[in-house]
Amino acid sequence: MSADKPAPDDKPASAATSPAKKTPLYDVHRELGANLVDFAGYLMPLRYASETAEHRAVRTGAGLFDLSHMGEIFLNGPGAGAALDYALVGKLSPMAVGKARYTMICAPDGGVLDDLIVYRLADETFMVVANASNAVTVREALVERAAGFETVVDDRSDAYALIALQGPDAEGILARFTAAPLPDVKYYAITADEVAGVDALLARTGYTGEDGFELFVSAEDAVRLWQELAAVEGVVPAGLSARDTLRLEAGMPLYGNELTSETNPYEAGLGRVVKLDKPGDFVGKATLAAQAQTPPGRRLVGLVAHGRRAPRKGYEVVTSDGTPCGVVTSGAPSPTLGRPIALAYVDCALSTEPGAETGLAVDVRGRRERVDVVDLPFYKRS
Known part of the structure; x- marks a missing residue:
């Protein structure tokens, strides 16, 4: 899940004047x-x-x-698991005590409202950990969606x-x-x-x-x-x-970059977390089921730059003739690889298999920087 942070090019407010x-x-x-x-x-x-x-x-x-900026939202009661099954895209009620699961909360149109980790602490107690910027949204959605279930939503973030x-x-x-x-x-x-x-x-x-x-x-x-x-x-x-x-x-998505309310799980390559086969209805099920059967128009890929200038969030990905075909969602110099890396959404009509000669580049402040499409993650511990 995301532990959100400012992108490298962001200019945060001064700590001295912030009301944070x-x-x-x-x-x-x-x-x-x-x-x-x-x-x-x-x-x-x-x-x-x-x-x-x-x-x-x-x-x-x-x-x-x-x-400590992350949100901790508890659901307690005999209906807590069923409420989460309805509120989230995952199947949480069968999860054993002491286990955790990565999942998402989606809008009815399939857009991702946040990615989450849910922990089962006891038979009738779950803890939902939300990204800081979305904690209020998640809490309010859980309160609304848990209505009618035998459970209490308790925000203990502070x-x-x-x-x-x-x-x-x-x-x-x-x-x-x-x-x-x-x-x-x-x-x-x-x-x-x-x-x-x-x-x-x-x-x-x-x-x-x-x-x-x-x-x-x-x-x-x-x-x-x-x-x-x-x-x-x-x-x-x-x-x-x-x-x-x-x-x-590690190829992990960040909410606000790879995941947004305008992005569905399938575009992000995370369709596996959507459990369409779980019993009963859940918020967004009909739309997500249709999206699962429709090839997405774009997909998330990993890019490694040939030069030293790092692609950054919002930079255009272009074809060999300069035609825009995607956008970078996250990018930075990689201390481990020693080269700039990026995540980007690109047009699915393009042939962008890892290792293929794609001719893709990123427009880095008016200069095209050649990039290779690679398998994700960029780094995996041995």
């Missing part, structure tokens, strides 16, 4: 000298020093992220902080602070335990393409937990810029 909310870790970020920006209504660390160094720390060791420890060393580091059997917590699973003496929901999920954990704790406990983890040698605080290049290398 502060996460429980705001003072910690200031003490660390973070570049704080107004994002999705919160003052968030964009970077602490070098976003490239932060990126590489996650790829080779461990990075520590503040994701009560929670979310800290992510990501990277190949994450399990070993976290094992120092918890008795939880971490090897038994598989990918997309969650358990409740103490971490550094703090009650936490410990999920093996993330948005970086690496192994790692996301820790949901009370807002009051956030500073204590962060300081305990940050004190471990090799743990590097990482900001939203590094998180964006990490998720881009």
Whole structure:
């Protein structure tokens, strides 16, 4: 799912003049000298020093992220699973306790309102984690769609902080602070335990393409937990810029870029999350079923640039004769690949199979930069 951040070319408001909310870790970020920006209504660390160094720390060791701007919305009651089956495109009611699932909430016309991770915490309790910029939209839609089901929608976003420890060393580091059997917590699973003496929901999920954990704790406990983890040698605080290049290398969509209310799951190559075969109706089912049978006019592809200038969001993709045929949704220099990479929607009428000679280019400020279409993800951990 998306942990949304400003695109590299965005110009966020100054932290000094922003009316944005502060996460429980705001003072910690200031003490660390973070570049704080107004994002999705919160003052968030964009970077602490070098976003490239932060990126590489996650790829080779461990990075520590503040994701407390994300939304945590609970559904409680015997009808919670059925309500989510109706409200979302996935099949959530059969999910076992302690498991998580990536899914989406769509409008009746099939447009994506947000991509989500849903955790089942107990037989009658689910936690829906929404992107910060969409948390209110998701909450309001869930309240409306859950009406008539035996469940209560409870937005606890302000009560929670979310800290992510990501990277190949994450399990070993976290094992120092918890008795939880971490090897038994598989990918997309969650358990409740103490971490550094703090009650936490410990999920093996993330948005970086690496192994790692996301820790949901009370807002009051956030500073204590962060300081305990940050004190471990090799743990590097990482900001939203590094998180964006990490998720881009991993080919993970970002809401507002690859996913929008004007985009349906099939265009984004995520039709697999739409469970048309689940019993009963759900919001958007009829439209999504029709879209599943109709070849999309565009598709999401990965691009690797030949030159050093990075394609950015909104730049045109053009054919060899300069005809526009698509648009870049995300792009940046890849610290891991050493070349600029991008995600883009392109016309399905084009032959754009990975490895084929396409002649495609991106118009980078008036200059055509040749690109190759490649398989996604750009990076996959071994």
